[in-house]
Amino acid sequence: MSNGGGQVHGIFGRLPGRILRLVSVVFGVCLLTFVLINALPGNVATAVLGDQATPEQVAALTAQLGLDEPIPQRFLNWLGGVFQGDLGSSLVNNQPVWDAVAQRIPVTLELVALALLFAIAAAVPAAVLAVRKPGGVLDRVLGGVSFSFLATPSFLLGLVLILVFAIELRWFPVSGWVPFAQDPIGNLETAFLPALTLAATPFAYFSRLLRADMAEQLTREDYVTTARAKGVPRRAILFRHVLRNSIFPMMTMVGLTTSLLVGGSVVVESIFGVPGIGLLLIQSITSRDVPVVLGVVVFIAAAVVIVNLIIDMLYGVVDPRIRHDHADA
């Protein structure tokens, strides 16, 4: 995920390099997960067999699942399967990992996307208001709010939001999930509170970053003075000139927070009963369902790396300096 710096040439020139990097990172994640799960204590068979397990049955299942083979061997088998698109199936209910994950990833991605949207939609105006009078009341209030969000665990925030918005005000349902395809409005209603809970931390990061970046531009960049000399009104300067240049640090931050959000959604999904990937991971970890844990982790890592790859590409598209690098400047 190194940023788009370094030697600059056409945005598509760097694609093969980036794809190779993506594959190597996802491979690294698979290796790390596999070692992590198999080298650690806890026997899958007993967990799956439950209370009627007799030693012979445990041994039979262990052999059937190939759990007695050395770890490298099992990793290669698993990897072989991955290349044929077969992630194996759950030990608990034989559901192909692919179905279980494919059914839930869109929910988590929607939640993360909504959370990012909320965070950005709130951070931009907040930062603009704060930066109009650096050190002013609004600036301190924004600082205070961001710090308090960073200091509150998301599960506490979630429960408090339930108490306020779902119970007292009855604006939103407490839990449950309506798929977007089925009923978009219902979907947004059920997704609102979880996304809001998830959006707290990124909001804090984004607003701090934006405020600092805009404040610096206002004091240090000459094109702001040019704009003022043109008679451009202050609000237009902030939105049309300064915000435009804050996009880049923001994009990097969005990349960084995506992996944070996917991790954070685990908690939010369990409180609001959202059928996302996070909860599947917790259930599969507690029931030692190795193939599902692996499948989920690979999906999450791939999603995070792809998001950052897209952001890298976007740098080229959004930043004219990169897009038109052949100029004679």
Next chain:
Amino acid sequence: MSTPIPATLDPVSVVTPPALELTELRVQVGDASIVNGVSLSVPPGKMLALVGESGAGKSMTAKAAMGLLPRGGRITGGSIRIGGREVSALTENEWRRVRGSEIGMVFQNPLRSLNPTMKIGTQLAEAIRLHSQDLSSAQVKARSLELLDQVQIPNAPRRYEEYPHQLSGGMRQRIVIAIALSCKPRVLLADEPTTALDVTTQAEILRLLGDLQHSHRTAIVLVTHDIRIAEDHADRVAVMYAGRVVEDGPVSAVINHPRMPYTRALMTAVPQPDSPPHSMLPVIDGRPPDLRSLPVGCAFAPRCRFATDTCTSADPELEGTADHAFRCWHPLTEGGPDVHE
């Protein structure tokens, strides 16, 4: 309080008020008084060079004239009149209608004066559309291309669609000038416009300013620390030191018959083409005063050869003819020693 200098009896100025007139302007930033009673007047179509070391307050004077004082800066005295209209007490909204239409500004560092992520055309069109909402976008584009031609930018339609990083420093400074002149302002403030450019581009830009001055009858205030630029291009010269004008007069008079020792020192500190090779560059020793605690009397006294007790005890008044004034107890006499021994 020195008497304001009556405008010179130029037939044109009698009818129309000076494009820019500062009288006893005082500006403070925090507890430092940067500008201590500056009076200047620039008739339309004329160029005044404001010369002085950095920290002399010349740039702050220009910013004050544009209402672009930094945070914590405020006008504490005197008046600013643009085209006869008093502007020192305008509100931000009122200033916005003046900036760009009545008065324009060009800055020192062309590489950073244009928004890197915006096309040249957009930044130019924005300036035009700001002060004349009635134009259609086609008319605005036409006007922009016309401006680009006026500032001698080759192949304007292609440049219109390009980004700042695709242009050279000189080219970008031309764009900034085009922006500043987009709404035919009365006054153009050029704050060290060529300092960051190489010598050849410097000459082109200054010549461009001269042409625009005459073609648009715009009054130009050229802020610079290099007195030689003033000699070649300006009609009048005002030398500033420690926030005050210490000598003001037509170029020929000030350059050839400087009366204030500091002006002479400024000129000799510049390498002359005909001075012998490897000759030591004459230097004015000492450093500009701290503007938070100005010394009594003439601010230049501590660094002046001719300083006497009177210089350090009483503040010299502006004296001399209406056309060529200076502020010094011991003005240099005609034919006096040119070079300090």
Next chain:
Amino acid sequence: MRVRLAATMLVAAALMLAGCSGGSGSGAEETPTGDPVAGGETTIVVSGRSWAHLDVAVPAVTPIKPLLNAVYDGLLRLTPDGEIVPWLAASYEASDDRLSWTLELQPDVVFTDGTPFNAEAVKFNLERQIDPDQRAGEGGNLPRDITVTAVDELTVLIGLTEPDESLPSALATTAVGLMASPTAVEKWGGEYGLHPVGTGPFMLESQVVGQEAKLVKNPDYWVKGLPYLDRVTYRALGSADSALQTLRSGGADVMDFVAPQQADAAKGDATLTLVERPALSVNEILLNTTKPPFDDVRARRALGYAIDQESLAKSLFFGYVNPTQSPIGSGSWAWSGETVDGYPAFDLDEAKKLVEEIGGLSFSVKVSNTPDYLQQMAAVQAQLAKAGIEMEIDAVEPSQKIADVFSRNYEAGQFIIPGLPDPDNYVRPFFDSTAGANPSGLQDPDLDALFAQGRTTAGVDARAEIYKQAFERMAEVTPVVYLSDMPVMRLQNQRIQGIEYLTTDVFYLENAWVGGQ
């Protein structure tokens, strides 16, 4: 023919009985106001428990029975009063020597995938339960060596090697009695648990395994006119508080498996009704009698004396539970009363005396790592400390706890065994050395004899007397000490009515309907 007619009448009567009176239980919460209205949908929420699949013959750590009983029908059924009545099996009769049982099946019953429900299907299901490879979760409730023969299209004969009076209870209250469609089982094989097909009132429309199951009405359910509801959504949540708030906010009509804490939190809310049933399961600490320190009966009895069930019930469980001295709750016919002679009830001095006698007692208890269980063990730890007993809490995943305890790799383990009315189902396998996994490792011939006798003696009263003696014997030998009984509690709002709540963790939904508002 006559028998079948009578059976259908009996079934109808049972339904009417269940539908109107709604069984015992305090409060007038279930007397339905007005006639049932067809249509509408409901949502049921639960917290702290989830399902991995809906296959009746595969082990499941914490199965959710209401979900199973919505999709599948049982051969027999339990009524809210604890009575076993015919269901898919219109009638059931034991031979004189009690060695064979004849089941007459309901006619014209079809699985939701079109497969006819007949003797062949019953044979397939029962044999699947006892198939060693299948490793059925509750298969242990059927004798290993039963034989099943399909006499004719609608008659099944079950042969036993020795009498098993708990068979009807097994078929009525455990998963072995639930009938799955043979075609579906063969078609899906290992994945059948994700595509359950039964004859029940509802069919599985879609699910996110372990989180949300959406059930839709079975249009040609064999009991005409039922079910009333069109759709049922069953949702598992990670936090008990958010489950309760969902119910309060109207996002759900029923909250299943309500913990005492939530029951207490909801008591002020007039719109919610707490459905209480006499307890069947018991909150207990199982002791491994094969290893120190609990190979010494004095150590086991010291534990009993040191646990003050009264104060646990009052302050930790808000008075919703009762102290108990027997391994089965008061909801069962085999319950022998509040006190059982010989049980070491709370007596701190006695506990201290015993601890001194054996020279100190310290051990570790395996507990499921959820906040509520951990809290209970912390409370017990504090009480035991007063008697000089040192208990260390070893919190593990539920599946890990079960695996450790059943392979006797433990000293003490906290359990709340899913309560069933017949002690033969879930008490005997834990303590009878001749049967089941016997995790306590108890080798007590007298107790084994009593359990065997209990299983083979006909007649409820006779069996009750035998189990009374068995519980007294257990009280003396103390392989287990009790914290309290554990009734299954549910919360529901006024919108839904007609749900049949049982003493076990099951409730039937075909009679449920949602009122106007």
Next chain:
Amino acid sequence: MITLTPETRSLALPPPARRIRPRWRIGQAQVAAAVLIAMAIACFIVPLVVPLPPPSGGDLAEARLPPLTPGHPLGTDALGNDMLSRSLYGGRVSFIVGVGATLIGLVVGGFLGMLAGYKGGWIERVLGWLFDVLLAFPALILALTIAAYLGPSLQNEIYAVSIFLIPATARIARASTMSARKEEFIVAARLAGVRESTILRRHIIPNISSPLLTFAILQCGTAMIIEATLSFLGLGIRPPAPSWGNMMASGQQSLADAPWMVLVPGAFLFITICALNLLGESLRQARDER
């Protein structure tokens, strides 16, 4: 000597506004540091000095008492344990996990980052790849997996949480090492043949220590939040041993009717992390303005 080098006006004059602001910020840092020290003293020293009821083993009869009941200023939890003493003892765990994990992150991450930044070449590529892998792996899930399998001891929790901090710290270390490496005095030292280890020790480490330190302080807060989240998911320190995280986790079940059981530990955590963030932020801004 007339300074002829072209200086833009804004730099020539030190605008007074900029001079005032740092003083206000440094005040902020002192307040934050004071709060942190007070909290640390409260958690580690007060329980030894002031006779407080034991954090666990409380009497059930006194369960669920609201704050300000006599004898229990902050009330009691579901088992009758005094909330104040539990919060203080619990604070120790959160501090230990927070500081411990951050230290590991600082040392391991810092070293790896410095190595990658200084050495460059294939070492940087390999380490860079490793950092990307760890960053691509959502940290909470990584911590979850480790805590779930290693079991709930304090030490395991520190490892679980530190995994999260290592890649982030390493990136900062690499960036500041690379910029420090370009400084003339480092190039000069290398040319003079000074041994690499001394260069690292004497030049690089002091240079990158201040950005790393301020970053570490900010990470400390994040580590405490992760500890609380792990406890909520049932994988943190086991009750009866108190930690702010598991107190909140067990308290959240009765948020509606006994909110103080969650809000008291929540407040302690909130104040500590706010102070940490404030301290980190002020140090960072003070450093930026230098």
